[in-house]
């Protein structure tokens with residue numbers, strides 16, 4: 001006899017226990033909404049951690065994927081891949097870059113960036129320049145090298161010696177950067193807005209000074225735009241807000257809209273050491289991924305789309321500002337750009353995230369006790385209004401619980 005249908009599956013024992021997952025599973029999605037098997041609707045302002053840039057089951061992406069799936073999935077990089085060349089051409093045309101390498105994740109894109117920077121100095125006659133300077137609070141991925149780049153002790157613990165070649169300086173401290181550069185330094189790697197680190201933005205002036213300093217010192221500037229790229233901040237890439245350009249940039253998360261894609265973009269000069277055989281990937285840039293990536297760009301680069309992201313982001317921040325004023329014992333302060341928005345929590349973030357889940361609003365946590373709102377870039381005022389209503393209800397529920405606890409004490 002089969003087990004009765006329940007909305008919650010029995011605990012899993014066969015997967016690695018690496019994730020502390022919420023007790024929720026979804027059967028389908030549409031736009032900014034996710035549905036459980038029982039038909040419960042959740043408003044998804046986590047978007048697969050800034051991945052579902054065009055929402056769930058976007059018809060444009062579904063069509064691109066299924067059309068490609070009927071023709072060709074994978075051939076490897078032994079052969080030319082027209083969709084890959086097209087996506088590279090378009091990213092180059094829309095950015096500072098001259099060249100692109102495709103991978104499957106953010107961490108892999110960053111690995112490519114790190115290798116590109118080291119190779120640049122190697123072929124420039126400076127093999128001693130291999131160290132990368134990074135910023136405290138950064139997140140660059142979970143491979144051994146990108147963990148070392150991120151420098152977070154809690155992620156490094158127990159995995160043997162930290163990979164050599166990464167030095168870290170405190171957030172926003174330009175003098176510390178100057179002091180940390182040595183004749184071995186190859187590059188500075190930075191997220192224009194730290195995502196996992198708590199939606200912490202670097203002032204434009206800081207990034208401009210960094211560009212000048214890199215030029216003076218012969219350092220490459222790597223921007224990790226895995227989270228901030230592909231329209232998330234209201235520009236295709238967040239560096240466009242700053243008036244400067246990096247030498248190397250990484251993209252992932254939103255570029256595939258849910259299909260795993262990573263990309264490392266570089267100027268021809270920065271990529272000059274990446275000659276045949278120096279780097280590779282079996283899956284990276286395969287026809288399925290590229291069909292979806294091109295479809296994502298069709299939407300994001302269409303007239304008015306990024307204007308829409310900026311307008312919706314502004315509207316979200318305005319509504320959040322007054323919401324936060326109404327619930328000062330729960331939330332206090334809104335930050336971020338476009339649809340990468342952080343709210344600082346007065347109460348512990350896990351409590352707030354759970355209360356929001358109780359109102360069927362999904363958000364992501366971040367460092368510095370911040371909750372991140374990362375809705376699909378396709379949301380409009382209606383979804384923002386619905387999210388504000390749920391935030392308001394969750395804050396009221398937390399306030400009521402605190403009042404009850406105080407009374408019973």
Ligand SMILES: *Cc1c(COP(=O)(O)O)cnc(C)c1O
Pocket residue numbers: 104105106107108110139140141142191195196224225226227228252253
């Ligand atoms: C998510 C993220 C990464 C890692 O991406 P994965 O696809 O998980 O490897 C790297 N850098 C930044 C800024 C990110 O937000």
